[in-house]
Amino acid sequence: MIDRKLAAALRRGIARSGPAFLLLAAVGCDAIDPTRVNNPRTTDEDLAEAADLTEALLPGLRAQFARMINAYVVAEVITDNYSIHGTGIPVDLDEPRRVTPDYVNSTGTSVTGVYWNVQELRALADFVIDEVVPGDPEAPPELVAEAHYYRGMSFLTMGEVFSYAPHEEDGAPQPSEAALARAISDFEAGAGFGLQAHAALARAHRLLGDAGAAAAAANAVLSSAPDFLFAPSYDEELLTNTPVAFLVLRALQDMQPLPRLDFLDPKYTGRDSAIPVAKAEEMHLILAEVALASGNVATARRHLASAITLAGERGTVFFDDIDERRNADLSLRPRSSEIVVRADADSPFRPGLVADRPGEGLAVPNVSATSLRADSVGSLASVDELWHSLWLARQEILFLEGRRLADLGIKLPMMLREIDQNDNINEGDPGTLPIVPPYVPDNPRYAMDIYTPLALYDGVDPGAPLIETHVTIHVDMNRVLVANDASPFNR
Incomplete structure (x- = not known):
């Protein structure tokens, strides 16, 4: 039982949080399957007598977690992975230094809503953990652990995506390191939820530059499940996969991949497509990065090769792709397997990176893939080449899973x-402006997304013939990351 004060707080929480707290049917952690509430006119007396409140509220947390992951993943449009074409996403988000607070001011599940969804998940998890669980002595430990995992994920995403943010309503903004520390505490408390908590621990420790703790958590995952994958599904009617709208469903697909990443797109093909949140490949990549940073080249090669091998075993889905690969001005982008691409003017041209589109039965990876080969890792002659392969592997294997923003x-x-309503925040304070390293180019405009030549086809009609087959990307950001020792373990 819970007391009347807590019941009143619960009702306020439901009213304030809207649909996320109205999803009161228990669902498996591998699916989002919300159902309607039979009696929305819940009274204080009902709640005071309610049993199994923690269990009843977990679906709301699961749903909000799914919404946050949606927004977090779409935020990759700000990086070199995608460029924006269409009206569904503000084009200024293609330039990181132009991402001002008014651009991330929505409550939706696209990139513009990433801040709100992070804070909403944190607030809902706070309510369950700090208010509901203490008054629910029968709360199953595994569900309490799950709630801690979701709060940990809100803090992990907060620390990864934002430089400063408050940890409570109207609180003073805290630095990203503080958010990551909070995430670690919750993941430790949430270890009973499964290996995804250990995988998240590895990510948090990596971002803090703690090589020993990151390696320990990554090894814990791999020793228990060498092919581990945590990828919650979506519901095609009630809680859909947001990236699919911009990749597949809209008439002009707003998100277009960098040409050398074309073979990975669209990673999600249906409204119910699962989004990988944690997987063994990332654990191998973290261990490879730890080894490289400490000078252990042999171990780095082994883990990098293991990540590449596992990515190649994940398989593909078949998809009838109607995407004509058009820019916002309707000119045609690379869309033929005859095209070869190089990462910059100093790199070799590589085949196999661009698929034929539109096309029926297109095979696309829905978990992991990479253009790297495991057997080629051993032939890399220098440490810098290994670092470059590591950054490329992270970009490709973790494609459209949200990591690229922090990697850059x-x-x-x-x-x-938040800035307008929180008395602890003023314009110009830490956290009110984007943080973009000086090595991220801003000249010319959309520098990370540019390739040449632009005129690859003789015209813009769907059947226009291909006249240029060699494409050069303006800047290889993986080479830039190597040159600037961008790994958290090198700070």
């Missing part, structure tokens, strides 16, 4: 509403 060192500002 970019952090977004808080939403404008």
Whole structure:
């Protein structure tokens, strides 16, 4: 039982949080399957007598977690992975230094809502853990652990994506390191939820530059499940996969991949497509990075090769792709397997990176893939080449899973509403402006997304013939990351 004061707080929490707290049917952690509430006119007396409140509220946390992951993943449009074409996403988000608080000021599940969804998940998890669980002595430990995992994920995403953010309503903004420390505490408390908590620990420790702790957590995952994958599904009617709208469903697909990443797109093909949140490949990549940073080249090669091998075993889905690969001005982008691409003017041209589109039965990876080969890792002649392969592997294997923003060192500002309403925050304070490392180019505009030549086809009609087959990317950001020792373990 819970007391009346807590019941009143619970009702306020439901009213304030909206649909996320109205999803009161228990669902498996591998699916989002919300159902309606039979009696929305819940009274204080009902709640005071309610049993199994923790269990009843977990679906709301699961749903909000799914919403946050949606927004977090779409934020990759700010990086070199995608460029923006269409009206569904503000085009200024293609330039990280232009991402001001008014651009991330929505409550939706696209990139513009990432801040709100992070804070909403944190607030809902706070409520369950700090208010509901203490008054629910029968709360199953595994569900309490799950709630800690979700709160940990809110803090992990907060620390990864934002430089400063408050940890409570109207609180003073805290640095990203503080958010990551909070995440670690919750993941330790949430270890009973499964290996995904250990995988998240590895990510948090990596971002803090703690090589020993990151390696321990990554090894814990791999020793228990060498092919581990945690990828919650979505519901095609009630809680859909947001990236699919921009990759597949809209008439002009707003998110277009960098040409050398074309073979990975679209990673998600249906409204119910699962989004990988944690997987063994990332653990191998973290261990490879730890080894490289400590000078252990042999171990780095072994883990990098293991990540590449496992990525190649994940398989593909078949998809009828109607995407004509058009820019916003309707000119045609690379869309033929005859095209070869190089990462910059100093790199070799590589085949096999661009698929034929539109096309029926297109095979696309829905978990992991990479253009690297495991047997080629051993032939890399220098440590810098290994670092380059590591950054490329992270970019490709973790494609459209949200990591690229942090890998580039970019952090977004808080939403404008937070700045305007929180008395502890003023314009110009830490966290109110984007943080973009000086090595991220801003000249010319959209520098990370540019390739040449632009005129690859003789015209813009769907059947226009291909006239240029060699494409050069303006800048290889993986080479830039190597040159700037961008690994958290090198700080």
